[in-house]
Amino acid sequence: MLEARSNLCWNSCLVANNQHQAHGSCRVRVKPRNQIKMEIGGLDSNGRQFKNADEMWREEVGDSQKKVDWYRNGVGYWQGVEASMDGVLGGYGHVNEPDIKASEAFLNNLLTDLFPNAGRNQHLVALDCGSGIGRVTKNLLIRYFNEVDLLEPVSHFLDAARENLAPENLLVSEEHKAANFYCTPLQEFTPDTGRYDVIWIQWCIGHLADDDFVSFFKRAKAGLKPGGFFVLKENLARSGFVLDNEDKSLTRSDMYFKELFTRCGLNIYKFKDQKGFPNELFPVRMYALTTDTWKRVGTSRPKRHANRPGLIK
Numbered sequence: 150m151l152e153a154r155s156n157l158c159w160n161s162c163l164v165a166n167n168q169h170q171a172h173g174s175c176r177v178r179v180k181p182r183n184q185i186k187m188e189i190g191g192l193d194s195n196g197r198q199f200k201n202a203d204e205m206w207r208e209e210v211g212d213s214q215k216k217v218d219w220y221r222n223g224v225g226y227w228q229g230v231e232a233s234m235d236g237v238l239g240g241y242g243h244v245n246e247p248d249i250k251a252s253e254a255f256l257n258n259l260l261t262d263l264f265p266n267a268g269r270n271q272h273l274v275a276l277d278c279g280s281g282i283g284r285v286t287k288n289l290l291i292r293y294f295n296e297v298d299l300l301e302p303v304s305h306f307l308d309a310a311r312e313n314l315a316p317e318n319l320l321v322s323e324e325h326k327a328a329n330f331y332c333t334p335l336q337e338f339t340p341d342t343g344r345y346d347v348i349w350i351q352w353c354i355g356h357l358a359d360d361d362f363v364s365f366f367k368r369a370k371a372g373l374k375p376g377g378f379f380v381l382k383e384n385l386a387r388s389g390f391v392l393d394n395e396d397k398s399l400t401r402s403d404m405y406f407k408e409l410f411t412r413c414g415l416n417i418y419k420f421k422d423q424k425g426f427p428n429e430l431f432p433v434r435m436y437a438l439t440t441d442t443w444k445r446v447g448t449s450r451p452k453r454h455a456n457r458p459g460l461i462k
């Protein structure tokens with residue numbers, strides 16, 4: 150979820166930690182795992198502090214009933230939200246434009262880098278995860294991919310997406326269509342093997358507990374075509390994490406994400422920070438993630454300034 154951070158007070162320790170974080174460095178490096186774990190203290194939206202993520206997760210999803218409740222409350226929150234641009238963007242409908250613009254530039258760059266002829270003349274297929282009303286598909290993915298599948302657990306959002314993406318409401322040729330609409334949460338979804346060139350995950354992964362995050366990506370890797378990749382676009386906490394008690398989602402730090410990517414066996418191929426959002430919002434980062442079995446299938450040479458794929462260890 151897109152969230153305002155103005156009501157959060159950061160303690161000086163968290164801010165200080167953040168100042169040591171490298172931003173936009175050309176090679177992704179993280180500290181050894183045990184050190185990372187130690188550093189991940191966090192907050193909830195009421196300002197309560199947790200020693201580490203384990204303490205928070207024990208409380209939130211520590212037994213099977215709590216976990217059921219966590220996901221029920223997460224989806225329950227969205228069931229009470231209007232199926233509109235403002236609804237899925239937490240009242241910030243106007244960030245749609247800069248969001249899509251930055252996503253398009255990032256995607257274009259990746260397709261140019263990674264796919265022969267930037268993907269032109271290929272039948273490209275994408276999956277839009279936690280798609281809401283189909284905002285990302287309608288404004289971006291459908292123009293680049295011949296088929297887009299949507300995955301969304303909230304049925305009135307998915308109904309709106311179906312409507313928004315009906316052929317008569319699209320400005321694309323018949324070669325481009327929304328193909329499948331899955332009313333399922335990420336933690337229960339297994340994609341068809343080798344179906345997708347790109348799996349796009351925006352503003353929804355915070356709803357997944359760490360173990361489900363890791364198992365989702367492990368299953369989803371098998372859903373990628375050779376050379377396919379993930380784009381994860383998410384809010385970033387300055388350090389550690391911030392738990393939203395209302396919608397049951399977690400905003401993770403860059404370091405927290407890197408720890409999870411390692412556990413998933415994913416490499417950061419490139420990342421880019423969103424620009425032009427209001428100051429009161431969390432910063433937003435786009436990660437392009439490739440798998441261990443990933444091989445370059447493109448003929449174009451990588452740009453000199455590009456981040457090189459490399460396992461985060």
Ligand code: SAH
Pocket residue numbers: 150151220223224227237238278279280281282284285300301302303306333334335336351352353356357
């Ligand atoms: N990605 C969309 C919607 C963002 S709003 C966009 O950028 O416009 C967050 C979305 O995450 C909502 O549609 C909500 O229903 C969905 N969501 C909540 N819990 C989820 C889960 N467990 N798995 C997948 N999606 C979930």
